Amino acid sequence: MTSDTPLLGLRGCVIDAPEYGKLRTWRDGAVVIADGRIAEVGDFQHLGKKSRPRPIRWLHSERAAIFPGLIDLHSHVPQYPAVARGRGQLLDWLHACIFPRERTFTGPPGQREAAAFFPELARHGTTTAMLYAAIYEDSCDAAFAAAARAGLRVIMGKMMMDVGTYGTLQPRKVISVSMLESERLARKWHGAAEGLLEYAFSPRFALSCSERLMREAAAMAAQFGCYIQTHLAETREECERVRHMFPACRDYTDVYEKFGIAGPRTVFGHCIHLNERERAALAASGSAIAHCPTANLYLGSGIMPLAEHKSAGLRIGLGSDVAAGPELNMWQVMRSAIESQKARSFYEANATVPSPAQVLHLATQGAADALGKGGIIGSFEIGKEADVTVMDASILLPYHGSATKPDELSAEDILSLCIYRGSPHAVLETFVRGRSVYRSAEPELF
Numbered sequence: 001m002t003s004d005t006p007l008l009g010l011r012g013c014v015i016d017a018p019e020y021g022k023l024r025t026w027r028d029g030a031v032v033i034a035d036g037r038i039a040e041v042g043d044f045q046h047l048g049k050k051s052r053p054r055p056i057r058w059l060h061s062e063r064a065a066i067f068p069g070l071i072d073l074h075s076h077v078p079q080y081p082a083v084a085r086g087r088g089q090l091l092d093w094l095h096a097c098i099f100p101r102e103r104t105f106t107g108p109p110g111q112r113e114a115a116a117f118f119p120e121l122a123r124h125g126t127t128t129a130m131l132y133a134a135i136y137e138d139s140c141d142a143a144f145a146a147a148a149r150a151g152l153r154v155i156m157g158k159m160m161m162d163v164g165t166y167g168t169l170q171p172r173k174v175i176s177v178s179m180l181e182s183e184r185l186a187r188k189w190h191g192a193a194e195g196l197l198e199y200a201f202s203p204r205f206a207l208s209c210s211e212r213l214m215r216e217a218a219a220m221a222a223q224f225g226c227y228i229q230t231h232l233a234e235t236r237e238e239c240e241r242v243r244h245m246f247p248a249c250r251d252y253t254d255v256y257e258k259f260g261i262a263g264p265r266t267v268f269g270h271c272i273h274l275n276e277r278e279r280a281a282l283a284a285s286g287s288a289i290a291h292c293p294t295a296n297l298y299l300g301s302g303i304m305p306l307a308e309h310k311s312a313g314l315r316i317g318l319g320s321d322v323a324a325g326p327e328l329n330m331w332q333v334m335r336s337a338i339e340s341q342k343a344r345s346f347y348e349a350n351a352t353v354p355s356p357a358q359v360l361h362l363a364t365q366g367a368a369d370a371l372g373k374g375g376i377i378g379s380f381e382i383g384k385e386a387d388v389t390v391m392d393a394s395i396l397l398p399y400h401g402s403a404t405k406p407d408e409l410s411a412e413d414i415l416s417l418c419i420y421r422g423s424p425h426a427v428l429e430t431f432v433r434g435r436s437v438y439r440s441a442e443p444e445l446f
Helices: 077-082 090-103 107-123 137-150 171-189 211-224 236-245 252-258 276-285 293-298 306-311 330-347 356-363 365-370 411-421
Strands: 007-019 022-034 037-043 056-059 064-068 070-076 126-132 153-157 197-203 227-232 266-270 288-291 315-318 388-392 427-432 435-439
Touching: 007 356, 007 365, 007 388, 007 411, 022 356, 022 411, 064 411, 070 077, 070 266, 070 288, 070 315, 070 330, 070 365, 077 090, 077 107, 090 236, 107 126, 107 137, 107 427, 107 435, 126 227, 126 388, 126 427, 137 153, 137 171, 137 197, 153 171, 153 227, 171 197, 171 211, 197 211, 211 227, 227 252, 236 252, 252 276, 288 306, 288 365, 293 330, 306 315, 306 330, 315 330, 315 356, 315 365, 330 356, 330 411, 356 365, 356 411
Parallel strands: 007 056, 007 064, 070 126, 126 153, 153 197, 197 227, 227 266, 266 288, 288 315
Antiparallel strands: 007 022, 022 037, 064 388, 388 427, 427 435
């Protein structure tokens, strides 16, 4: 950047949650971005008048609400066209609805879908996503290329499964081919786009993976410094089948411990039905959890005991889990994280209902911590990379704010509005490293 390159200034109600349950706000605030990083944050009346050696370009207004970029820890690219389809619980739903959909995610159709998916993430205000592709190398490669064009921060991997797979290879060939394809994808994309893209070895779950596949995936992830993502304890039926499939293991988590899957670069989806030993083991391994409340409710999988998992020291973020989750909207996932625990409190006397500040943390700083990126993104600390979601607070109000003005609301009110009414129609702009990756057609009102 040259000395006369303008800085970027964002004005609005600035809100973040750097600690679980603690909201930090500047009601008429500003975030100043320099060279892709947070350079200043504070009150607009002070920062707007400040003299600087470089010019500054101001965007947005006091009607805006400015949040750290939203982080989706668990979703499936090829499943998006199947949202809100199918009924029944997880295992039947996978075979009836999802495997047929993933089977088509290859060739030109898969490439077209991949190209369309990432602009959708940006339109929803999501700046970072951890994603599964299908079992095919070509469409996963196309998805990475689309993520690079979209400018998003993406961790992704080709789905790996050799038991009951929907592929056409003979069982004895599946592991070697899947490992070879995953290795090629990791070599090509891990660390690409100036580090915005990273690879995750992605064994689907223990029921669809042999011991050999899981061990080899874990070894290769360690070799390349990649992530691992898989599913754990989503339904009671799944847990029971795992118990019969791996009788030498103490429980479902022990399967992943024994085969090298658990660790500080691993994110487990769901984790609803864990016992105390499993919680302690996951915390000791440094593994993280993607909590997917919209998906858990849609498939009737259960309600994750959030407070108990947090008390065990587990790192937790939120995931949309499309297509079990019916939408990519992380505000709706935050709402479901509150409402599911509220429902649990009706029949469990000691159940704790999270606050809006707590679920915002899970969708930003908490998710960043789960990925080992808490020092890079997740809150408005000086020096962090400038991943930002800007919402239009007036659109969220009834009658578009003609009855109640946004400036009459507290920051807590605005956050609650976003959680209970937020959707893509209210996203004004999405930034990754200070670069706009989505901008609404709404007129700018600065």
